[in-house]
Structures are given as structure tokens and as C-alpha cells.
Amino acid sequence: MYAIDVQNVTYSYPDTTTAIENISLQIPIGAKIALLGPNGAGKSTLLHHLNGLKLPQEGSISIMGIPLNKKSAKMIRQKVGLVFQDPDDQVISGTVWEDVQFGPRNLGMSEAEIEAVCNVALGSVGMLDFKQRAPYQLSYGQKKRVAIAGILAMTPDIVILDEPMSYLDPKGQDEVAALLQGLNFMGKTILLSTHDVDFAVSWADTVIIMKDGRLLAYGGPELLVDEEWIRKADLHLPRIARLFRMIPNLNIEKLPTNEQEAARLLFKLLNYEGIRFN
Structure with missing residues (x-):
């Protein structure tokens, strides 16, 4: 059984604009998937279907x-939690606690169950001490974490996030990245859309690339250092790959996808092959 199994899905809007066309893909349980593509590629429409x-x-x-x-x-909405790009569209109650318990209450959980799942959800995102705060008292990154907690309180198997890194400062991005890694360790299947190829190539074990409503490529993160696919998708190479691409007459099998691969390649080029990496 797959976490997500999509077969030949097409969807058009009332004005006849085709948002996604003949999309097929299968996502294993426990995977970390990054969905990339230019604006208008159909990423959000696909997420809304899932x-x-x-x-x-x-x-x-x-x-x-x-x-x-x-x-x-x-x-399905109990199985799949969707975190919107803008937390202000999702965190709308008077307090953090009221917002996070909204979903479980609508699922018909008992008061004891609501208390338990909301405490666990807020604790997992580091926001338990903020449960009596009003959303307007929180930073943008904190509101993102509350939005994720609201989804986790519904105990989904799959967590989908639409541009989770948008409008976050570097510290906020690191916090969200660590949170996503933690959720995956908990057994959650994580699917997110992003324009950040650097984050995607270092975090995801599976990459989906879309363009013009169609599936352009589906595979491992090495797709994001494949210059042919990157050009077709109107994306750019990750910074590490671009750095090595600038070296003249460089004859290597493939560009590095992360810092560890880059360090190994660099030391090999400098003839320090005896150095060990953890």
C-alpha cells in the first residue's frame, strides 16, 4: 500500500483552464517529498486534491x-493534514489553544482526547508554553508552527505543506526544517511544495517536478542537479552545484547535491582522499 497513489488525474477550472493534466505518481509511506515547479505549474491544485x-x-x-x-x-482529510502557505489563513481563533483544539473537536473527540492530542501537538512544535497567547502576539514563524500543530492534533498519517519556508528568516527556516525532520522520524509521510531547490535537494528523498500542469520528472534529489531537467522546469541548480559548475574543465560524473558530497568531491580534487567523513 502506498501513502498516496495518483493515477491519470486531470482537473480543469470553470474557465476551462487545465490546472493539472494526466498526473500519475505513487508515494511510499514514510517518504519525504519535495514538489517543485514554477508558478502556475499546478502544485497547489495537486495538493488540494490529495x-x-x-x-x-x-x-x-x-x-x-x-x-x-x-x-x-x-x-481523507483526517488522514491528510494540509498546512496552508500563509498561517494567517489557518490560525484564526482567539488563542493558540482554541485554534489547535478546533480540528479534534470537530472530529468528535472527547475532552480528554482533545486535551491529550493538543498538548502533544503543541509540545512537538515547541509551542506548549504559548497556548494561551493570541495569534497576533506571535511571530510569523511561531504562527507557522501553530498551524502545523493544528494539523498534528488531528493525528494525520500524511502532512502536506504549501511553501512552508516562505517569508521565514533563516532561524525560522532552520526551526521548520528540524520540525519536519522530527515529524518524519515519528513516521509521518511529509509532502511539501517549495521553490527552494537548496532545501529540497538536501532534505527530500523524493522529488516531484511539475510544469504547465504536467508531471515533468519524478525521482531522487539528484534530479535537481541534472541541468537538463532544471532547464526544462525553469528552476536553477542548487548553490553547491552552481559553485562546482563554475570550475573550468571539471570532469566529474555528477554534481554534488549536499555539503557532505561537496566536501568529499573537493578533497578528492585536492588529492586528500585519506580524510574520513562521518
């Missing part, structure tokens, strides 16, 4: 083995 906010007009989607349709959409 959460049941939209239903495919053609093709089929199964989440944790459950086919997506009108009857199953509510159940």
Missing part, C-alpha cells in the same frame, strides 16, 4: 488505500 479539498474530474486518487470520492473526502 487533501480532498478538490476531487479529480478524471483519474483516481487513493490515500492510505482509501479511494478518494465525495463519501470518503472527510475521512
Whole structure:
């Protein structure tokens, strides 16, 4: 069984604009997936399908083995938590606690269950001490974490995030990256859309590239150092790969995808092959 199984899905808006066209992909349970592509590629529309906010007009989607349709959409939203790009669209209650307990309460959990799952969710994102704060008292990064906590309180198997790094300072980006890694260690399947190729190539074990509503490429993070795919997707190489691309007459099998690969390659080029890396 796959966490997400998409087969030949097409969706057009009322003005006949095709948002996604004949998309097929299968995502294993426990994977870390980065979805990339230029604006208008159809990334958000695809994410909304995976959460049941939209239903495919053609093709089929199964989440944790459950086919997506009108009857199953509510159940799918319990399996798949969607964190919007802007937390102000999601964190709207009077206090952090009220916001996080909104989802579990609507699922019909008991008061004891709500208390337990909300404490665990806020603790996992480092916001338990802020539960009586009003959202306007929080930084943008803190509100992002509260939005994630609100999803985790519904105990989903899959967490989907739309541009989780947008508008965050470097510290906030590091905190969210560490949080995502922690959620994956907890067994969650994580799928996020991003324009940040540097983050995607270092974090994801699977990369999906879309353009013009179609699936352009699907595979490992090495796709993001493949100059042909990068050019087709209107993206750019990660900074580390661009650095090595600037070295004249460099004859290597492939560009590095992360700092560790870059260090190994650099020392090899400098004939320090005896150095060991952890």
C-alpha cells in the first residue's frame, strides 16, 4: 500500500483552464517529498486534491488505500493534514489553544482526547508554553508552527505543506526544517511544495517536478542537479552545484547535491582522499 497513489488525474477550472493534466505518481509511506515547479505549474491544485479539498474530474486518487470520492473526502482529510502557505489563513481563533483544539473537536473527540492530542501537538512544535497567547502576539514563524500543530492534533498519517519556508528568516527556516525532520522520524509521510531547490535537494528523498500542469520528472534529489531537467522546469541548480559548475574543465560524473558530497568531491580534487567523513 502506498501513502498516496495518483493515477491519470486531470482537473480543469470553470474557465476551462487545465490546472493539472494526466498526473500519475505513487508515494511510499514514510517518504519525504519535495514538489517543485514554477508558478502556475499546478502544485497547489495537486495538493488540494490529495487533501480532498478538490476531487479529480478524471483519474483516481487513493490515500492510505482509501479511494478518494465525495463519501470518503472527510475521512481523507483526517488522514491528510494540509498546512496552508500563509498561517494567517489557518490560525484564526482567539488563542493558540482554541485554534489547535478546533480540528479534534470537530472530529468528535472527547475532552480528554482533545486535551491529550493538543498538548502533544503543541509540545512537538515547541509551542506548549504559548497556548494561551493570541495569534497576533506571535511571530510569523511561531504562527507557522501553530498551524502545523493544528494539523498534528488531528493525528494525520500524511502532512502536506504549501511553501512552508516562505517569508521565514533563516532561524525560522532552520526551526521548520528540524520540525519536519522530527515529524518524519515519528513516521509521518511529509509532502511539501517549495521553490527552494537548496532545501529540497538536501532534505527530500523524493522529488516531484511539475510544469504547465504536467508531471515533468519524478525521482531522487539528484534530479535537481541534472541541468537538463532544471532547464526544462525553469528552476536553477542548487548553490553547491552552481559553485562546482563554475570550475573550468571539471570532469566529474555528477554534481554534488549536499555539503557532505561537496566536501568529499573537493578533497578528492585536492588529492586528500585519506580524510574520513562521518
